[in-house]
Amino acid sequence: MNFNLASVILASATLLLSSCSRDQSPAQTTPANPIEGTWQLISGTLIEKGDTSVTDYTKSISMIKVLNGTHFAFLNHDLSHGKDSTASFSAGGGKYTLTGDQYTESLEYCSAREWEGRDFQFTVTVSNDTLIQKGVEKLEDIGIERLNIERYVRLKN
Numbered sequence: 001m002n003f004n005l006a007s008v009i010l011a012s013a014t015l016l017l018s019s020c021s022r023d024q025s026p027a028q029t030t031p032a033n034p035i036e037g038t039w040q041l042i043s044g045t046l047i048e049k050g051d052t053s054v055t056d057y058t059k060s061i062s063m064i065k066v067l068n069g070t071h072f073a074f075l076n077h078d079l080s081h082g083k084d085s086t087a088s089f090s091a092g093g094g095k096y097t098l099t100g101d102q103y104t105e106s107l108e109y110c111s112a113r114e115w116e117g118r119d120f121q122f123t124v125t126v127s128n129d130t131l132i133q134k135g136v137e138k139l140e141d142i143g144i145e146r147l148n149i150e151r152y153v154r155l156k157n
Contacts, residue, residue: 034126035098039065039152041076048146060086065152072096072105092116101125103133114142122148129154 041063044055057063063076073093078086092115094108103124110116122135131152138145 033067033069033098035067035103035124035131036069037067038155039067039131040155041065041150041152043151045149046146047149048144061088064155067096070095098124103135115139 041057043057046053046055055061060079061076062079063074065072065074071093072095074091076088076090078084078088080086082089090111092107092110092112094106096106097104101123103122105120105122107115107118107120118139120135120137122133124134125132131154133148133150133152135148136145137148
């Protein structure tokens with residue numbers, strides 16, 4: 001009888017100790033797809049016909065891009081709440097594919113409607129909390145051909 005009681009106590013103590021050592025908080029997992037998440041655009045560089053323009057997206061304008069496993073969306077607006085000459089808002093989204101570092105957006109929705117229904121190919125690199133997206137945007141029918149380089153930082157939960 002003492003042997004069985006000792007076995008029960010030992011098994012209970014082992015179970016109790018092993019459950020105490022486990023992390024009971026929800027698991028923080030990194031998505032298998034490194035670009036999934038919400039990204040804040042920090043800077044954008046456009047090179048068109050030899051001219052370079054750089055936009056600092058931390059001053060008077062803000063943009064985020066949200067990527068899940070299959071879709072992307074972007075939202076962009078001025079930081080003056082539309083109350084001065086810098087008032088602006090744009091948004092868009094659609095499906096994307098990622099093969100290695102080759103990222104293709106299929107723009108299905110866009111506040112600039114002439115951009116809808118088009119595919120855009122980019123090369124993406126992710127390093128720690130920074131994503132860099134670089135590619136040529138070419139829309140012959142509306143006269144756009146430019147290199148677009150965007151630098152994002154991952155937003156934390």
